[in-house]
Amino acid sequence: MQGDHLALDLAVTIRHDGHGGVADDLAEPAGLTGWVRAHARELAPDLAAAGFTADPAALAAAVEVRTAIRALFARAVLPGEPSAADAGRLPSARLALDRLNAASARVPVAPRLDWPEGAPPAAAHTVPGAPPAADRLAAALARHAIAFLAGPERELLRACPAPRCVRYFVKEHSRQEWCKPSCGNRARVARHTARKRAERA
Template sequence: MNELLALELTRTIRMTQDGPADTIATPEGLATWIREHAPELSDDLRQEEPVADEDLRRRVVAVRSAVRALFARAVAPSRPSAADAGRLPDPDDALALLNEVAALAPVTPRLDWPVGEAPLVRQVPSAPDPGDRLLAALARAAIGLLGGPLRAQLRTCLAPRCVLYFVKEHGRQEWCSTACGNRARAARHYERHRAGRVR
């Protein structure tokens, strides 16, 4: 499972010039997001895409809220994302939901053994409903990230107006992207010059 899929789920909330935007605010947006992230999802989901209706969208949003609540807990004592100020579920409730959703699709081992190659064991979700498999995959990705070594590198982007979390890749990284870094440096430069004029 690709743990970074959980990070991608949290990035469906982002800041635009017009304010916060939600990529999965509609079933159509969710369907597009699922197709864009198909390579990161299980083989089982790639063969049978879930129907992105309003019910599945609401369930995915609930998982996203739980993941964001636990990301906020993981980055503490640093500040959580500004998008989440006062709107996140209780971390204990978020944890319970994530564990419950991860269990929606039991996993069974499957042996693949192509001729002339070494055998490979894959864990395959066995729930009949593709929506349940999607939700379980998202929850398991979050569990993998939060329970593994990447949790220690999880950060909130410090750029003005950014609402994203990211995994820190090098020692001095403070932003989720180069664009956010440029925006933060420009804001600091502006503040220094403004403070110099005020004196």
């Protein structure tokens, strides 16, 4: 089952850095530029075209939406533990909902009917006017998050329990416990080491 995972992809731009810390792929506008270009298909074509370059306003908007998403992901995985990167660092779920909905409302979207000659009619959406790129980006990201959180895959969302991992993932099969095989290996090594210490004690 593969749904709208753009919100998940945005959430995991906070990740384990491989050295016991946390890395932020969106620490600078250049990181957001690369991320938006890599997700061109999922984002609005005018926004995600190869020429998109993030500025500080777009970065701030994207990070605010990401923070709201991670707060709502922490709520979604309850009663399980949230990501270790999120514990005590996120706004309340109520504030996160308000921020996400406000971001979605930054840019109105109007339904549009396209009906090319010799082809069936098709519904599309258009953005009236020329809102700033930061608003278009925030609205697009928020709408993807709303689709994910209101959809069936929210029930399959998990925080990876592997040592030092801070990622969320969608559980794709009943035996999946970690976001990636490397996290599973790290968890097994940690359990083995803990058992050996307990035996020596």
